[in-house]
Amino acid sequence: MENKKNYSIIFIGIFNVLLFIAMITYICVYAYTNKIEMMDNGYNAHQQLLKSQNIRGNIYSRDGEILARTVTDDEGEEVREYPFGKVFSHVVGFATNGKSGIEKFSNYYLINTSLSLANKVKAHENEEKYMGDSVYTTLDAGLQQTAYEALAAHKGAVIVTEVKTGKVLCMVSKPDFDPNEITKIWDELTEDEDNTQLLNRATQGLYPPGSTFKIVTALEYYRENGDSYRDFSFNCTGKFKSGDNVINCYHGENHGSLDFTKAFAKSCNSAFASMSLDFNRSKFESTLNGLMFGQELPWEFGYSKSTAICNDELPEGDMMQLAIGQGTTLVSPLHLNMITMAIANNGTLMEPYLVDSIQSDDGKVIKKYDPSKYKDILDEDEARFLQEQMKEVVEVGTASKLKGLSYTSAGKTGSAEFKDSTSDSHAWFTGFAPCEDPEIAVTIIVENAGSGGEYAVPIAKRIYDTYFDAE
């Protein structure tokens, strides 16, 4: 009896001790892991508190240029200044009227300060606010400027990434806006129903991939046929007919007799439409999934999911459209760039990232973002096969404007038709350089310009020129 009594008290005691341990652990873990997310919530009063204590930090390019800083205007108000104006508008983003881009992604660090106590005291004595932490991006101001100028008055997007690290060197989207004027032009920007100026086309724009999708089709052919792709031959008459469905080559061009590599280099629609009819549908579906179509992308900013649908029910006509990147197939420039990165890096996709490190104003590194491998989305021999095919596009095919330069390169062009008429098409190019040891992957879309070889490839050339000259 006496013993039993003790047990119930012990039970109550132990139960509560465990409960408290669980609760305290929960509180600490929850508070720590959700810290940044909660600080960025608009309802959090701490944001205003930090704003009154700290100056919003600077954003730098990797070559040391200031992309965003806080200055005091004539009336003594703090305003955000973007020295490059429109050039970095989407990727760096803005910090008033809501937040976007890196301004949003790194907001927590920009509004906090990690100054040493001594430096804080110095600022305090001078009655100054504390300088917030700085964000060092992976962006290259030189390349960005080149790409921005090369795109000129066209709508479109350019992405340049380092294939071995995933660092994004350049990300341009047009039409753009001037982030310095964001408060003034805000109503105008948001009244525009499609929000087209605020949209970062590089990540959120979805386009028919056109012939650039032949990379995927070629991969599937290689997966199903292996090295016997060398035996492939096709006689192009400018169009390909199967039942009631007709596929035309670009501008009805007659490519004549082709092997696989030639068909890829010349971007023969008829050849690819015909080979797609023999594909194993479920294998193709898994190839598409493996290349992240309809899947999440390893990208921490906003983006749109690409679509490419293949299944057993797909009618023959749609299958042929899919093989040449037309029909309902849509891809974002970012996604196409990721595929190109993986090909250039022998199948391994590195996660693309924009922020390299966070540093306090007195130079202490607060956080370092290291390159990280996302996945091997291709086998090494598949990657090498595609590299070879893409080299030929430059050597003998549609990207010959890149031939015979001081550096070597490889790629694939595309001219994506988005209307029924054949005259209007988006110009695509996606490629990498140099061929011997690929360093960067470049993806370009120029809306409504014409053929990829004519309008997108020259932009790639200007980017390569800048990149390899600067090296």
Next chain:
Amino acid sequence: MELYVTEISRYVIAGCALLYTLFSFLVFIYKGEKRRKPLYVMLNIALFMTQFSLFIQIFAKTGSKRYFLLCAIQLIVIATTIGLFKLIYPDGNRLIISNMCFMLMVGMVVITRISYNKGIKQFIIASVSIIIAFVIPELLFRMEFLERCGYIFAAIGLTLLLALLVYGTVINGSKINFRLFGITFMPSELVKLLFVFFAASVLSRSKDFKTIVLASVLAAAHVIILVLLKDLGSALIYFVVYLCILLVATNNPLYFILGLGSGSLASVVAYKLFPHIQVRVSAFLDPWTTIDNTGYQISQSLFAISGGGFFGLGLFGGTPSSIPFVEEDFIFAAIAEELGIIFASCVALVCLSTFIMILLEAYKIRNDFGRLMCVGFAVTYIFQVFLTIGGNSKFIPLTGVTLPMVSYGGTSVAVTIIMFALIEGECLVRSDERYQDYLNKKKENKASGK
């Protein structure tokens, strides 16, 4: 210069609180109060160091003389309480008193920081309660007849709650009205004492089935009235306290399981019946989608807890007033914001240390009434702490109860201090038991010697 002081004091405060917490648990190494003496000295030093560093921070930040004066008076009151208690009740448990002073001290500092006038009011009520508390152990020791008045306590308690129910509905049926009434006096807090008295007294005198049924019906009546008053937190506390007293009194886990089962069933029914419970639960599950409405309080509380980091923003460095009812229901979040999550965890752990000590004392008491009463008070205390801290941090749904002795609220502070004084009274009873044993043994020895 001030900046150095305020910045460094953040770490010092957390360190002192950690030290205090450490000693408040190290005490359990020894079984007897006498051997714990050196630890108590260290414990009290850590207490004063914490208090002192808090004052330094307030003074460095505000530079105001009135804070300095108030802080000095508070320090004197706390020191006197600890000193006097040791003098008057050398047989009492000193950990419970020190922990009580620690919690009162933290509460007064944080409330003073939020609102100076409320801080003064809280301080006066606490001081008066402490003075009253000095007489209680002696009173309890002399008034053994209290043990036999179980049903009278139940009658008084139920009458008070019923009066509140009637009074409340006459004016306005809403919950806020209940609070307005409570500005001068919160019956549900006072009835907590009577309720534990009732349960301990009835169940210590008889454990037959009839008594248990009658006691359970009376306890259920308390809980139901509280639910009707929309005071969910108190209803839950009463329920759990009764179950624990029943468990310890009967040693029969069956009653406990049966009680838990019917309690869960009742809460499901209550969830279906009362929309305000559904609102609470949905705000718990996802405060973010209703952040401008029902989820506002809890999300502000979470912002405060996570915003403070390990060492807090420093007193007067945060924005605790952005949480509605911060002094009453969300004092824990305010502590975490300005004094840091380490300090806040220490506060929770000190509560746990008090709880363990009360249970250890209860374990040793042979008087049934005393044991049940101590268990009842221990559970009342710890469960209330659990409901507040858990509710503030989204560990459990919000119930709107106060953190005992820390939150603002005169009745709550007074009742908790009296509760602790009653426990100390039982400690005296226990030491008397031991003295009687000693006398009996002596007598036996003498008898056998002859």
